[in-house]
Amino acid sequence: MPTDLERDKIYNVEIKQKYKDTGVAESYDSQRYRDTQGELNTLLLRQCLGAALYGLDGNSVVLDAPCGTGRFTDLLADRGFNALGGDISREMMITARGKFDGRAEKPSFMQFDLERMPFKNKSISAVMNIRFMVHVPEEVRVNILKEFKRVVRNRAVVCYYHTYYLTYVLRTIRSFIGLGKKRNPGGRVGFGQLASEAAQAGMKIRKISPLMLGVSGNWIVEMEP
Numbered sequence: 001m002p003t004d005l006e007r008d009k010i011y012n013v014e015i016k017q018k019y020k021d022t023g024v025a026e027s028y029d030s031q032r033y034r035d036t037q038g039e040l041n042t043l044l045l046r047q048c049l050g051a052a053l054y055g056l057d058g059n060s061v062v063l064d065a066p067c068g069t070g071r072f073t074d075l076l077a078d079r080g081f082n083a084l085g086g087d088i089s090r091e092m093m094i095t096a097r098g099k100f101d102g103r104a105e106k107p108s109f110m111q112f113d114l115e116r117m118p119f120k121n122k123s124i125s126a127v128m129n130i131r132f133m134v135h136v137p138e139e140v141r142v143n144i145l146k147e148f149k150r151v152v153r154n155r156a157v158v159c160y161y162h163t164y165y166l167t168y169v170l171r172t173i174r175s176f177i178g179l180g181k182k183r184n185p186g187g188r189v190g191f192g193q194l195a196s197e198a199a200q201a202g203m204k205i206r207k208i209s210p211l212m213l214g215v216s217g218n219w220i221v222e223m224e225p
Contacts, residue, residue: 044211045159046075048220049128052157052209053079060125060154064107065114066132070096073107076128083107084124088114115143119151122225126155131218134161134187138197141187145201149225156203156223161188163217188217198223 049072056062058080064073067085069092076083077100085107087093093109100106112118114132127148133141148156189197191208198205203223211218 041211042071045130045218045220046072048209048211049075049130049157050079052155052207052220052222053081053126053128056081056126056154061123063124063127065112065117065127065129066092067096067107067109068092070099070107072128072130074099077103077105077107080105081125085109086112086114086117088112115140115147117147117151121150122153124151125153126157127152128157130159133158133189136187138193142197142200145197145203145223148223149202152225154224155206156225158221158223160194160219160221161217162194162219163188163190194219194221 053062053076060081061084062076062081063084063086064070064076065086066089067073067087068089070085073083073085073096083105085093085096086109087096088111090111093111097106097109110118114129129144129148133144136144145156145158148158194208195205203225205221206224207222209220209222211220
């Protein structure tokens, strides 16, 4: 468990403040996801997310939080949901809104902190949380899941990073025999850790879908409140 000082540095400074920079927001997609690997990863994630959202009514209120630059928010709008994007960074959401210029179906966007969401109990049909949990310590992950349990009626679709894939294993072996830097799992979780955090928040794990089994470090985890 991080100390209060470490938690403040990791989350409140490095994560919350970094993305409140206009330059970071405007260059985010091009720097991270415009190469072949990034495009493939985005395609696979969209397919996996679409499957995880299957069965929701077309008029469901579905929240993408944090939505960032809206990289996946359009998936909700395209499926006819009442799409809502939420983020602590106004700058990231300005970039996200720009992606919907000229479109008939436009999500609503709200600025808020995931640990203190401005929604009434059970007022959201579903929430998706993509590529965020790896950046924050366990305490924050559990707090976020508790908020999901409070506001969500149907399901939460959460992306986690895990350690069960080839590249991570090889790097760990290399560091163990002295051929590389010591690997710090950071916000990556195993099955036991994931189950523990869900239980602490009162969430039930319904399904775990690996993005690319053995190759990618991403899980798409479907949870019920």
